[in-house]
Amino acid sequence: MVNLRGIRRRYRIGGQVVNALDGLDLDVPEGQFVAIVGPSGSGKSTLLNILGCLDRPDSGSYRLDDIDVSTFDDELASDFRNRRIGFVFQSFHLLPRLNVLENVLLPRRFLRGSDDGLEAHARELLERMGLSQRLDHRPGQLSGGQMQRVAIARALLMKPALLLADEPTGNLDSKSAADVLDLIADVHGRGQTVVMVTHDSEVAASAQRQVHLRDGKIDRDDVA
Template identity: 50%
Template sequence: MTGPATRPVLGAQLPLVQLVDVWKTYTAGEVPVHALRGVSVSIFPGEYISIVGPSGSGKSTFMHILGCLDVPTSGRYYLGGTDVSHLDEDRLAEIRNHRIGFVFQQFHLLPRLNAWRNVELPLIYAAVDRRARRARALAALEEVGLANRANHFPNQLSGGQQQRVAVARALVTEPDLLLADEPTGNLDSRSSADVLAMLAELHRSGRTIVLITHENDVAAAAERTMRFRDGRFVGDQESAA
């Protein structure tokens, strides 16, 4: 599905993400839960990867670590070559703001703000000045094909369009990595196809995307599928799509 330009050539390119023997153990209850058990993977710039596996297999935990929402209990995480396994919350927040874009099943748009005002929010936190914020928000909406909906409020948009606004908000900071946890989980099949087409387009333009899904057809849209079981990474496959 992808042209040669986006295929990582081993040895020619450094991984964007490198996890080395990552364990995550939750100790909230009486019995510790080993959510990740020795995960080692590399993700290269420009890859489009889907993550699949049964409920409870560690997919979201994996994504939280990739997105610096949490740190491993043991093991190493190198992001762009920098070890981010043991950073404090302030440093992690800085990395999240600058390098990671998140998309979730629920769109999490603010209902009282129109599309471009929603999209500019991360730039307010990043202290970007007003005029640049508006220009960048409009450019991000254009990138997801919604330039003509910039002044619409969330309740004036379809589910698929709302999710595209959420993707524009995730992209507006120009992150290295776009992470999506069940982004089509709340959408009907048509809106879901719409969002998948947009992700494919973002992939073609060079974005690095990691997407969690329960649905086989959604997984097949990515160029590589990683499978989790019981906190372990049990192999990946190239998509036939």
């Protein structure tokens, strides 16, 4: 489902060239839950950005659902990202002036074509997240755990092929973090492919598979 071959991404910082990803190969089968772990500077964020079509590799290929997305221009990448990739961020990225339902429906604003059934699907997702009584609340009226559940619902609105989670428990207390991990496990249990970036070994342990990065390469690949 996810197929990366020979992915290289370099950045110039001052007068120095940094190899953020150095010929990385990675396959993620459909329906797998993978945690990407590693120290700061290992390439985790760069890998996530490439998987999410937010950045392009300097060389190598990235295929998602057998579509070569590494060559997409900005417009194609944006449309593909909206339809096929869901994002869950550490800092939630909810719009404070919108209520819960409106935040979940945000991807609809960028949709080309029919949006039939999306509002009903949003309401169904929020019910699954235990937030059916909070539809009219704004983010400032919610706890951190509740805001992350809204963000997960938003990420799932378009029924993405791939769900990307970037440190999804980083801003949460231990109880809320455990609840969010349970929700992600439930989403995965329904067949969703999930790639989660985390520096926390306990969070990574919730995944089926742990891919450890070091210096832009895979250092270890552990399957539970």
